[in-house]
Amino acid sequence: MPRTWTGTGGWSLAYARDRLKLETDGTVEELVGTEASRVRVARRWLEHGLVVASADGMPALRLAGLDPRDAREIRAAVTRIVTRTKLRDALALAAHREQVFHRLLETRVRKQRWIAHDDAVAILAGLPHHADLLATLTPDERAALPRHLSAAEQRALAFLAQDHLARVGAANEEILRRELIAGRDFFAGVERSPLTVEQARAVVSHDNRVRVIAAAGSGKTSVMVARAAYAIRRGLTTPDRILMLAFNADAARELQERVDARIGALGLRADGLRAATFHSFGLSLIAEATGRRPRIAPWVEDGKDVEKVQAIVDRLRDTDLDFRFRWDLFRLLYGKASGSAENGDHDSYDPDTQVSGFATYRGETVRSEGERLVADWLFLNGVDYRYAHPYPHNVADRVHGRYTADFYYPAADVWHEHWALGADGTAPFRGYAEAMAWKRRVHATHGTALVETAWHAIQDHSGFEAFARDLERHGITLDWNPDRPLPGADPLEHERLARLVRTFMSHVKAGALTRAALQERLATMPALDTPRTRLFLDLYWRIHERWQDELDAADAVDFDDMLLRAAELVERDPGLARWDLVMVDEFQDSSRARARLTKALLRDRGTHLLAVGDDWQAINRFAGADLSVMTGFSAYFGPALTRRLQTTFRTTQNVADVASRFVSRNPAQLTKTVRAARGPGGAPVTVVRVERHDALPAAIEAHLQRLSGGPGATVDVLGRYGFDRKLVPATAPPGLDVRFRTVHRSKGLEADHVILPNVTTGRYGFPSTIPDDPVLALAMSADDGYRHAEERRLFYVALTRARHTVTVFTVAGRESPFVLELLEDPGVEVRGTDGGTEEIRVCAGCGEGTLVRRSGRHGEFYGCSTFPRCRETAWV
Missing domain, CATH: 3.40.50.300 (P-loop containing nucleotide triphosphate hydrolases)
Incomplete structure (x- = not known):
């Protein structure tokens, strides 16, 4: 109610609605809304008064002579004006939205129509969070709220405090309950076998984004077919606005046949409903957008893409000596390297020396990957060497035993030590540097020739250049022959390396990765930022460029480029995305390119995605699939509902x-x-x-x-x-x-x-x-x-x-x-x-092998089947 207070000094303060009017010495000032907070009640000695802060930085105005009862009323009035002003717009918006939100829930429940997430969020958009709104108030203002807000305003504030999506969920559960009852005959007859409750729940849940996690043999295809029929029967969309995407032609054909047959059996029309593979759909989409249907490169369509990479490599090796050398270098020397002086699993065992290690092309077992790189390089250059060769002079002392050098070259009487040093000179263990110094002194004392290599330099192929110069200086002839017959370990075959390049290309294209993007990734992966990786990337981009040239020459595209092109067209022209219901099968096998195209088909509101898959059956990562698209579904596509099909009709x-x-x-x-x-x-x-x-x-x-x-x-x-x-x-x-x-x-x-x-x-x-x-x-x-x-x-x-x-x-x-x-x-x-x-007796030592019966120098015993990795034994 309006109110006026008068002080003994002749001033007055009037309150009406959202403002205060202060009259003093013939001057009138209005303080509207939050400006009312400039007025506060002060007490000095036994007297109350007003303090009015200046709006322009001048000293505050002090007015004495206020009755204590009036002081309490003025404090309440100021708090009321400021509080209501701070909350006014938000509460007005909340009051309006509450009516709309309530009407949405009430109407949809009555009509038994699912409340889609995006429809609810559109109503709630722009509403402040209850906690954020209260944070704008002082503790006194928050404590006084019940006294200063009307019943309608208090209801609006309470609305802001509610979990709106939980209310949507509760309403949808009621809709679901009613639909399962009302549609009992439909769910029993839409497929040859009646749908289970969990299948029917997935069908009725007509949200904007639904992820269906389907166990093996749980009838996921039935859910997709029934979802299409349900949408048509309930008038949620028309058949020509339903799209079903599968991952191979057989699955797409089965989907089309089943959906046509079952919808027809219900007396409904399925004209225009389309089931297609991602590839055929992408091609038709590009044709619609550009007026020209792309041609898939024949070597891609015929599954001869690896052979195409091999042909490109052969031409590059014939015409470019540098490429030839680098290709052979990677294939023969770095193809199997782990990239670390200490890492890598042993793949060989020498029973004579009882050494576990790494098999070389010549057929011996060496102790480290660095030594294998050296040994294989020597063999490919036709160099005769002795591995772990005893030094001819007796240099043993109280600290050192018999000296055995890493390599010895008999033709030149040259010894070779390969040091396990990092690029910063760090040694692999304590005492290693002292052992290096001792060996160098031995050769200096006895006048024997010593060449040296280090892991970090050998890992970087440029280290072989200095090594080659050292050997040639001692009269050792090098004859590099990558086609030399290999009596020992197998190299990385041309076909396997070509397959690696093609696999890498599929992932590069699916992720739309550029050179710069790969370099940025490499910068965040220090363990991978090695000369080996850089050598591979150099080879890869040469092949990638030729691959693209071949596509241009054939006026063709590959599947990855085509999917990305289709996605780009829809992103630029959303009008191409004319489907209300998009369903994707085997979603766990989606690549980033497929996921991007799927996402492009979803409009801001009004589209519905049903993605069906099973992360337990994700087995195509090697072919470009990205399981995180399904496991991180909401992060990629937006807030989503998850349904589970956990009843299997197949297995016991x-x-x-x-x-x-x-x-x-x-x-x-x-x-x-x-x-x-x-x-x-x-x-x-x-x-x-x-x-x-x-x-x-x-x-x-x-x-x-x-x-x-x-x-x-x-x-x-x-x-x-x-x-x-x-x-x-x-x-x-x-x-x-x-x-x-x-x-x-x-x-x-x-x-x-x-x-x-x-x-x-x-x-x-x-x-x-x-x-x-x-x-x-x-x-x-x-x-x-x-x-x-x-x-x-x-x-x-x-x-x-x-x-x-x-x-x-x-x-x-x-x-x-x-x-x-x-x-x-x-x-x-x-x-x-x-x-x-x-x-079957499991090895107690490693838990990864079984005990098998073997014969040794001391008779029969049980040894671990993973030997030499595990040396656990047991007596017979």
Whole structure:
């Protein structure tokens, strides 16, 4: 209410609405809104008065003679004016938005239409946070709020304090409950089998961005088909505004056929609804935008891209001697190097010297990677050398034993020491520098010629130039021949290096990485910033440029360039994105290029993305897939809803449990609790161990004979590599349909029985121990760092292809680490080839091998199968 206070000094202060009017000595001043805070009540001795701060920096005005009761009222009036002014606009906006928000929730629940995240956020946009708004008030102002705000204002302030998205979630749960009841007949008949509750929930959840995490065999295709039918039936969109994207032509064809058939069976029209691969869709999109459909390069379309890289390399080697030398240098010397003087796994053992180390091209075992680089370079240059050769003079003393030099060149009587020094001169251990000084003194004392190399200089190929000059100065002839026959270790083959270049190119293109971008990445990865990496990049960009020249000459594009081009066109012209509902299958295999195109198809509001996949089945990182696109879905696409399909219609519960426990050892995998629709139980996963690798075919044939006793069944033999096919009998037993596939090609398929024919350890075992080349980390998406993460997911895919039984074959002493893990699982049993139970003793020393029987100088003993990496033994 308006109020006026008068002081004994003749001044007056009037209050009305949002202002104070001060009259004193014939002067009138209005203080509007927060300016009212210039007025405060002061007490001096026993008297109250006003202090009015100046607005222009002048001394404050002091007015005496205020009644104590009036002082309390003035304080309250000032607090009320300032508080209401600070909150006025925000509360007015909140009051308006509360009505709109309430109407949205009430209307959508009544009509049973999902409340999309973006629709709710559009209403809430611009509203201040409750805590931020209160932070603008002083403690006294906050304490007095209930007295100074009207009921409507207090309701508006309370609205700001609510968890609005939680209210949206609660409303959507009610919509979902009603829809599952009202659409019971639809969900029972949209597919050949009725949808489960979790499938129906994924269908009804018509949010802007929905990630469906689907366990193996959980019916993800049914969800996509039903989502399309549901959207059409409920009038959420029309068929021509629905797009379904798959990763290969077979999957796209199956989607199109199923969606057409099921929507037609419901009496709905599917005209214009499109299921396509990313590649065919991208091509048509470019054609629509530019009036010209791109041509995919024939060598890419025919899967001969690695051969094309090899052809480019051959031409460069023929026409450019510098490129030829650098290519051979990387392939022959640096292809297998770890990049560190101390790192790298030993790959050789010399029983005569009992030295574990690294195999050279000449066939001996040396102690370090630096020595292997030197030895291989010497061999390729035709230099005769002796490794670890004894010095002819007796130089042993109380501190030093017999001296053995790293290398000796008999033709020139020259000795060579290779020092494990870093670029800053640091030694690998204490006392190393003193040992270097002693060896140098030995040669100086006895007048023997010594040449020296250091790891940091040899790692950088320029170090070989100084080494070559030293050798030639001593009369040693160098004859570089990269085609020299190699009796010892295998080099990095031309084809493997070409495949590495092509893989690197796929990741560079998928991520739209430029030279500058790669250099920036390299600057943040000091462990990778090595001469080896720089040599590879130099080779790569030469090949990349020729690849692009070949594309231009053929008036063609490759798939990665095409996807990026399609994404760029949509980003520039959003009108090309005319779909309301976009669904993507196998989302865990999305590359950055596919993800970018998908994101470009999403308008600010009104579009809906359903991404279906299973991070447990992400097995295509080598081909450019970036799992973080799915695991970090919200970070990439925006706030999203996650639904899980955790009921498998394929496997038994026992197989599902074994497979789930196995893949979930990696804590980075998203959590799922997989339940078998057929209920608990099922045959255990069986591990069959044979004594020798050549006994695998007979053991597999015997197992197939046992399976053939019942009615006709399908058997998939799933090899880690194509050459595992030779382990499968040429003729299947009667009543069995036996097929061989690689595990990669088995994705999405199933069989009654699954056989894994060669789950052993080694480079071509399962898991494969062929390492990714370190340079790939520069262009690839980061992995989760868990050992054998992708191989583990691949093994999970193999296990979950089976409807009834899984049988894993391994070899004694060569058991895969995956087999060792399975042995710990209660759902796994071990049997011999005769069907009887067996025991496998896991090495207590390393936990990564098994104890196998061996003969030694002192008789029979058990040794670890990973020897020489682990030297654990036990008596027989």
